[in-house]
Amino acid sequence: MRSNMRGAGAADRLPIFRSRLQGEVLARLLLGPARELTMLDLAVMLRTDLASVVAEVDRLARAGLVALRRGASGRLVARDAASPLYEPLARLLALTFGPAAVLGEEFGRLPGVRELHLFGAWAAHYASPDGGPPGDVEVLVVGDVDRVAAYDAAQESAARLGLPVHPVVRAREAWEGDGDPFLREIRAGPLMRVGRY
Helix, strand or coil, X not given: CEEEECCCCHHHHHHHCCCHHHHHHHHHHXXXXXXXXXXXXXXXXXXXXXHHHHHHHHHHHHCCCEEEEEECCEEEEEECCCCCCHHHHHHHHHHXXXXXXXXXXXXXXXXXXXXXXXXXXXXXXXXCCCCCCCCCEXXXXXXXXXXXXXXXXXXXXXXXXXXXXXXXXXXHHHHHCCCCHHHHHHHHCCEEEECCC
């Protein structure tokens, strides 16, 4: 199944959330495998100050969207999967702060990108969001793109998402041709075009 997400950057949908930081905090906790993070972990991941993260997490905990507990390393925060808002909020976050939005922003800065596609588990999840969000993010970058720059964009995306990002870089001729069995496999599976190029 193919779907298309054109121009779906997080900033376009920001008014839905109180702040960009709120959306980023929720995305780290609700998207991907269940995990507990310290406030400092979140601040480092989001490249922001600890006080802002603590204030945002406290608001979210009061709203019943995240769960807090004390651990040996300080206060720990995790998603509250029992909340009736968890599933619909996770779907909304996938669209606004999830892999498609982040990859579109990070890879969209690279010269030479002609097409960008999510494939594999996340492409399937966007098409049918039943069950929890997957872990790894697989992205196909089509165009005349410097591989080092593509891997740098993948690392930036992984840092923002808190999920591993695996890029596959191919020239347009290879993507449009039929000679690469791996690309045939990607085309046969779930595929989601990201961004405008």
